[in-house]
Amino acid sequence: MRGSEGFARVLILLVLAVLAAMSFVAFELARRVQADGPLSEESIVWVEQGDSLKRVETKLAVAGIIEEPGLFYYYGRATGLAEELRAGEFVVPGGSSIKDVSEILAEGDPLLRFVTIPEGVTVAQAARLVTAAEMLEGEATELPTEGHLLPETYAYQRGETRNALVARMVAAHEEMLDELWPNRQPDLPIKTREEAVILASIVEKETAVPEERPRVAAVFVNRLRRGMRLQSDPTIIYGITGGEPLGRGLRQSELNNSDNLYNSYRHGGLPPTAIANPGKESLAAVLNPADTNDLYFVADGTGGHAFAATLREHQANVQRWRAIERARKAQGQ
Template sequence: MASGGAPGAKKRPGLIAALLAASATFSLFLIAALAWAWSVYYSPGPPARDGEATVVTLPSGSGVSAIAARLKNAGVIRSVDMFRAAATLTGADRRLRAGEYEVPSRASLKTVIGLLTDGRVVRHFVTIPEGWSSAQAVDILNAEPVLTGTIDEIPEEGSLWAETYEVTRGETRQAVVARMQRAAEENLAELWAARSPDTVVRTPEEAVILASIVEKETGVGAERPRVAAVFSNRIRLGMRLESDPTIIYGITQGRPLGRGIRRSELERDTGYNTYLIDGLPPTPIANPGRQSLEAVLNPPRTDDLFFVADGTGGHAFARTYEEHLRNVARWRAIEAQRAGAPAETVPPSVVPNAPIEAAPAPAGDAVITMQPPGALRPATPARTTVPSPTQTSPSAQG
């Protein structure tokens, strides 16, 4: 009897061989695909279209597809699909961060994804220096190219907090102004709550006005409390503040004068000239910093009533007008020496310990150094912010 094998037995070796061949082919294909993907992930990307890097901004809330499309349009990556696949396989799709990025030329896909997951965004800062006017602050914002939009009107003087702010590309200038004003309100409220009972200002608004004058009078931080004390003492005694920066503000509305004050300007009643008005001017003359506000709200106890430049960037302080005249004489000697005046042209009053002489007020449009007692009278009825009786003492020179 003849025997025959089962049909399935003959086919099984062939099927196994076919499966093994297919598996080997697939493995080779998979290895090749992985090698290609690995190469794409690590190999250099496209060159920057301009310069050594490409700046690209990813809006908040963007998904992986939208981010990939932006990167592709900016020329940072070659393939949207490869970026999506790489982000998904590495788990980066859940950690991509919005912001502005500076992607180096020929950055690999790995580098690009690393930038976006680490959040290494480009940071932009805008600084409003202490003592700068609101008009000058607007100039700074208008000059910042990453900001957009216009500022409808110059903010109220003293309403901006002088500080460094981080801004983002595309942020509006008006939004930055609003941030500065909120910071000013919050900081002023904090400082006002901690004020001393010795302060002469009665409202937060008056504090900003007086602090702005202190800010403009000295750039030496350590001097601000003493300058604040001088002005506080003068207000208590009914003396006019007689601050040169208030004259300048009345002329330029916050921009630099670019020269010395002239006699004609000293006698001009602009409403801000504290040589002619009692008490404080109607508004601040700048945006003061924290130190000046703290100095005004917590002035030290001193007997100083006068100060004048001392030639070092600081000031010499005095309790009496006679002492002040000696300080002024020294300052005039320094000015004369800097101007190259011969020694014999320096008047005797500039010599230390020489007899005190009140120098005559300059005529015409000469630069003002100081005024002797009673040299000026108000051109119009005095405007008073802080109650003060009629002036009985000579000027402080800042």
């Protein structure tokens, strides 16, 4: 009987010792996964599509984000991180523990990068901006026709292809047209979406003043209705440079050159294609132009334009603009 009691005591003590050891190990592991990590400042880790937990562990160790790779791996297996890994770049603050890093990778928002396509740039210029954007993959080879990228600021993640980003820009342009086209004014001389894009690109290049766009659009719409030529300098420049800056004023020979199919002084109607990528406001202005009789506009010296319904009024505005130019030249401006 005493032998049985002794054995029971030993067994109890052994169980208690095992439980104590397990508790200590559990406590120690919990302490270590929550202890501050070695990072002294913020770092970025990139999890690629298809990365295993082991591969991520290696990246974290090489980057100096964790000191105990094995512990990170087993903690990740125990918590299900291996099944929750997402592709993307993740920002890891300085001092992050293994637990912190695991939660960031499982639940944090991936780092977004941005590229801005300004209104009025050409497809070629937009492609250069996309090419210069960091952390995108591949070349921008699948480009649309002129005018079919929506100028906007686009967010992207590291690893997205340049062609995929361009495709999003094209899709955004089409979605915007889908929104605006059904709400256009009736009886416009613009009969197709493509014609709207072409005219909007001219409006985009003619004025940098947002509130002027509907009035500039009205001038061109009124001229089209009357069968008048658009007489827009930016169209000629596009025919000469493909939309790159000319760097000087237009020459009379260029104004008279009918071989330039984009010369809207010599050719009636719209040019063959858009001359830039118009923004939403320019497209909206073309589809709902201001209600005016204006047929002309010229710079007014303030960054905007003076508008006129008659040639006589326009000529007076031109004389005022030339006087401003002469005064500025005399002052060395």
